[in-house]
Amino acid sequence: MPRAGLAPAAVVAAGAALADEVGFTNVSMGLVAERVGVRTPSLYKHVDSLDALRRGIAIQAKRELGDALARATVGLSGPDAVRAFADAHRRWVLDHPGRYAATIRAPEADDEEDRRAGDDVLRILLDVLAGFGPPGAGTIDAARALRSALHGFASLESAGGFGLPRDVDRSYRFLVDTLITGLRPDRPTGAGGAG
């Protein structure tokens, strides 16, 4: 039997591709093994467990998402950057539903690598919002708001959650414009005095 010449990264990559095809939660060791051309137990020479494989898919997906967002927003600032960020986010999610599902999974509390991959994506968002939205620590609030909104829309859309017959593109534009309007720095912070 000739060797398949497999490496951990190849197994993870196959898992990520499979996730987009059959859904993240339906990725099994058996399916991945078939995809890479080995028997199921052989995968354990490259990944520790199904959970470890999922973690690997999540980290790879976060990096790919971060790359896509960074590419989409380079050289832009202000509302243009926010819009480009939002558009790239939605497109990436629609193109990679399984990978996106993987990114939602929260890292274990002590998993530095996984956490860093998520932080890197967040950093891009903070950069996009720098010089836009509220100044100082308020940027974190703005980033959380934008991230929540985009994540929520993406997750509802990819779950088929929008039943009504209204154009989803238009609703997305509305959402992004609403946030941009609301985020303009010349409005009260809303958080009030405390703290």
Place this chain on the structure above:
Amino acid sequence: MPRAGLAPAAVVAAGAALADEVGFTNVSMGLVAERVGVRTPSLYKHVDSLDALRRGIAIQAKRELGDALARATVGLSGPDAVRAFADAHRRWVLDHPGRYAATIRAPEADDEEDRRAGDDVLRILLDVLAGFGPPGAGTIDAARALRSALHGFASLESAGGFGLPRDVDRSYRFLVDTLITGLRPDRPTGAGGAG
């Protein structure tokens, strides 16, 4: 052996309670059986499958969420209603993480009962936004925006996704205020001319 006096609703209710304790995806037939005091196969006298149990939990959860939102917003209108809706939503999600995870699961396309349970929740949101936000069909955009934002925030928070040391309550207030500001009807619709 005395009978346990079980009914389908009791099995579903036990599953919902368990979901909040161990996580929706970790609810198993075995755990539910132990909780209601029977052996695992006996559950199949009351629910068709694990998938059917999950569906039942989802429907029950959507109804409970709808009740909580309706109670919180009755008699209110305008920004007050939106704020009350948002606060009730977040509180309910934090109190019932497993049930909330169940509500995210999209219904099967032909599942009328499940779909209706979700629609009923959406209707409350539409009522809250009536007379606020953009008029006419734009209300749907506004509802999607608010729903996306609240869902995204809830899902990120309950997944532990906010790593930075900034008060999460404050970020939530900021998000809601940002949307209220952005949703005021005296702004352009953002969708542009094409129609």
Place this chain on the structure above:
DNA sequence: AGCTTAAAGCTAATACGAATAGCTAACCGG
């Protein structure tokens, strides 16, 4: 080249959860 060795792959076996089959006994209506 020939030897050694780490690791990649295999088959076989274990563990566990979902689901089914078929039996038994508890309740319900007469």
Place this chain on the structure above:
DNA sequence: CCGGTTAGCTATTCGTATTAGCTTTAAGCT
């Protein structure tokens, strides 16, 4: 009290993750 319905049980099957232990490849060294 009697018969039928059905909740619950034990035993079993099946699918998937995982482990154990063997075999063979391939790479490095002399």
